[in-house]
Amino acid sequence: MAETAERSHEVQTGKVAIIGAGVMGETLVSGLLRAGRDAGSLVVSDRSPERLAAVKEQYAVPVASAADAAASVDTVVLAVKPQDMDKVLAVVRDHLAPGTLVVSIAAGITTAFLEERLPEGTPVARVMPNTPALVDEGMAAVSPGSHCDAHHLWVAQDLMRSCGKVLSVGEEHQDAVTAISGSGPAYIFYVVEAMIEAGVLLGLPRATATELTVQTLYGAATMLKETGEHPTVLRERVSSPGGTTVSALRELEDHKVRAAFLSAMEAAARRSAELASGQR
Incomplete structure (x- = not known):
């Protein structure tokens, strides 16, 4: 363990x-x-x-x-x-x-x-x-x-x-570690970029969209860390039936965002294994 x-x-x-x-x-x-x-x-x-x-x-x-x-x-x-x-x-x-x-x-x-x-x-x-x-x-x-x-x-x-x-x-888990935490910050920054661009598309000044996004990310991460609640529980608390969040999450599911993350992290783990085997 x-x-x-x-x-x-x-x-x-x-x-x-x-x-x-x-x-x-x-x-x-x-x-x-x-x-x-x-x-x-x-x-x-x-x-x-x-x-x-x-x-x-x-x-x-x-x-x-x-x-x-x-x-x-x-x-x-x-x-x-x-x-x-x-x-x-x-x-x-x-x-x-x-x-x-x-x-x-x-x-x-x-x-x-x-x-x-x-x-x-x-x-x-x-x-x-x-x-x-x-x-x-x-x-x-x-x-x-x-x-x-x-x-x-x-x-x-x-x-x-x-x-x-x-x-x-255990060392056998290092490829998965690389895919999650080693490369993980880049995934988060990628999502933040997308949220900021969406804010600009919706008419917000870039500085405002950036502040809203960064603080939202920081607050959500702090909630996860401080409350110990499962992310599914925290997500459901934001998702009122028939509300704005549910509409947004439906779009993410329709575009298979969850599946894309799984595939991306599997690709990172594969590349980590290739590096470890000398395929640099």
Whole structure:
């Protein structure tokens, strides 16, 4: 069964290297600092000197080459593109101290892929985060590798708690996780775009349509989270017989919107599986 962990603000011991200072790498750096971790307990690496200099200036964290960063820490987070993972693993593998935890947040990179390219016995974990981590409302799912014990799993979870919520799942579920929460924000933004366009079509100024839509989305999500009610129950409370909402929902059903969402998420899961099998 998946276990949920809330965001923690406790300062954790041990040094962490974040290799890759792109969107998710920087998000993790900023989240860890906001959660109370000392900047000196982090070290950041990136292949772009300009990017590395910008992160150092903004967050006052130490920076180093990937090899040096990997050699000086207890946990290495690989926040690089999937197609770059082979090269990065080749660089860091001979610099890891025994027992160093390696955490990948790259889509489609399996724990077996990591273990095959790292020293025998290296504990690894696979994480699927999502972009709301940028505002500390992320949803991450962590899967342990074959050498990842309970403590290693806790460390991986704690890293991601700095940016939101965390679930522990079996790796066989990661393709579904990718389809739901990994890609999920894009589906929501797509719906929001459509609702805003509808507001403009109905004569509202774009700014007004945007504010109405965004706050409605925020309020509905808050209701789901705070009340614990099933979405069907909440939907039915808005749907008066013969009313406006029922008319709108009928149109959505006629256009098979629910079926389209199911098909879209199945496609995302299939693509995640293809990435994991090396079809990049």
